Amino acid sequence: MAKKWNMIVDVERCNNCRACFLAVKDEHTGNDFPGYAAEQPAMGANWLDIERKERGSYPLVEAHFMPVMCNHCDDAPCMKAAKNGAVSKRADGIVIIDPVKSKGQRQIMEACPYGAISWNEEKQIPQAWIFDAHLLDQGWTQTRAEQCCPTDVFRSVKVDDEEMQRIREQEGLEVLQPELGTKPRVYYKNLHLMTKCMVGGSVAADIKGVDECAEGAEVVLKQNGREVGRATTDIFGEWKIDKLEPDSGKYQLEISSASGRFSMDFDLGAESRYLGVMKLA
Numbered sequence: 668m669a670k671k672w673n674m675i676v677d678v679e680r681c682n683n684c685r686a687c688f689l690a691v692k693d694e695h696t697g698n699d700f701p702g703y704a705a706e707q708p709a710m711g712a713n714w715l716d717i718e719r720k721e722r723g724s725y726p727l728v729e730a731h732f733m734p735v736m737c738n739h740c741d742d743a744p745c746m747k748a749a750k751n752g753a754v755s756k757r758a759d760g761i762v763i764i765d766p767v768k769s770k771g772q773r774q775i776m777e778a779c780p781y782g783a784i785s786w787n788e789e790k791q792i793p794q795a796w797i798f799d800a801h802l803l804d805q806g807w808t809q810t811r812a813e814q815c816c817p818t819d820v821f822r823s824v825k826v827d828d829e830e831m832q833r834i835r836e837q838e839g840l841e842v843l844q845p846e847l848g849t850k851p852r853v854y855y856k857n858l859h860l861m862t863k864c865m866v867g868g869s870v871a872a873d874i875k876g877v878d879e880c881a882e883g884a885e886v887v888l889k890q891n892g893r894e895v896g897r898a899t900t901d902i903f904g905e906w907k908i909d910k911l912e913p914d915s916g917k918y919q920l921e922i923s924s925a926s927g928r929f930s931m932d933f934d935l936g937a938e939s940r941y942l943g944v945m946k947l948a
Contacts, residue, residue, distance in 0.1 A: 668827035671760030672798055672852065674810070675822040675840060676734055679857040683717055683732040687812035687821070691715040691796060694811050703801045705766040705790055712785040714796040715812055720861045722939040727867045727907065729939075731860040734812070734820060737762065737783045737795035738843065738851030745793075748778035759825070760852050761798045769793055780847050798823075859910045864935060866918075867907035868942040870900045872926035880904030881947055884924035890917070900924075913937045922947065 691714050695707035707714060715736040722729045739762045746754045746762070753769035756762050764784070769775055769792050776784040776793040784795045799810040813821035824834070834840065840854040866888070872881040881904045888896035888908050895918075896908035915935050920942070922929040927947030933940070 668829060669758055670825045670827050671758075671831075672739070672803070672823060672825050673760070673831050674736075674739075674798070674853045675824065675834075675838075675856060676853065677820050677822075677856040678731055678733045678860045680818045680820045681717070681732040681734060682818055683719070684817060685717060686815045686817065687734055688713065688715055688717060690811040690815045694799070700797075700801045701766075703763060703766075704794060704797050705787065705792060707794065708787055708789065712787065712794060714783075714785065714794065718861070722860075722865055723867065724939075724941045727905070727941040729860070729865075733855070733858075733861050735781070735783065735843075736853065737779075737798070738781060738849065738853045739798055741850035741852065742848060744778040744780060744849060745775045745784060745795075748772075748774045757800070759803075761800045761803075762795075763797060763800060764793055764795055766790075766792055766794075780849065781843060863909065864911045864913050864915075864937075864939045865907055865909040866911065866933075866935065866940050866942060867905065869944045870904040870906065870922055870924075870929070870947065871944055872924065872947040874926070878946065881924055881926055884922050884926075884947065887921045889919040889921070890915070892919075911935060 696709050697706055699706045715734060718733045718735055720731045739760060743762055751768050753765050753772055754775060771791050776786045784793050787794050810823055813823055835854060838856055840856055841858040842851040842854055870881040870884045871878045881900055882902050884900040886898045886906045887894055898906040898908050900906045914937050917932060917934050920931050922945060929945045929947050
């Protein structure tokens with residue numbers, strides 16, 4: 668089977684330094700690569716960008732960041748919308764929007780459900796991140812975004828589809844909006860940090876007449892009587908359970924330790940929740 672390029676992006680590692688964003692800008696702003704891409708406008712075109720997601724509420728708040736770019740889909744809507752072969756998929760999996768053939772074809776940009784294609788108003792062409800195909804064709808083994816990333820967010824791999832599916836299952840990788848059926852070649856690790864909810868709280872216990880942080884308490888989260896999550900409080904009495912579906916309704920919480928028990932019901936809406944301080948009795 669032919670080996671194809673795939674990009675793995677670890678959301679948990681991204682700290683929004685934006686070095687990848689600047690690397691793409693540096694590579695393409697003012698630089699024309701015939702057959703691959705015309706130069707990127709200095710303003711208004713972010714071929715690789717960073718999305719932000721805040722979860723929780725004080726004092727349990729998290730901020731996460733996710734690089735987004737052209738997904739180089741195997742069933743790319745932009746290819747279907749293009750005329751005269753203006754968009755093509757190479758044998759190595761990379762999708763290229765021809766900078767000459769695509770002139771005037773605004774529908775190519777409009778067809779992308781991820782918003783990953785920008786419109787170059789001056790040149791009247793659609794443009795997107797080319798997976799640094801011009802560099803890979805020269806023997807490079809990493810994209811510039813991957814090279815410059817200080818926290819190893821990116822990992823480009825060139826393997827056959829069977830091996831990529833093995834890696835996907837082994838590492839729990841996901842793609843953006845799989846329900847679209849576009850078959851992206853950009854995979855995300857720890858995507859739940861952007862798409863799922865967490866709940867957490869703080870547990871206290873009466874120790875010789877004084878409220879103290881309850882370390883080591885067992886926290887069990889149930890829904891309709893079935894366990895869906897479990898955690899143990901830390902030295903500060905804090906706990907967190909993650910990967911819950913937004914708007915998933917009513918849950919039952921049970922906390923127990925040698926110092927006592929606590930239980931409550933709550934509803935989970937669209938956002939993560941801090942459930943407050945819970946005192947064992």
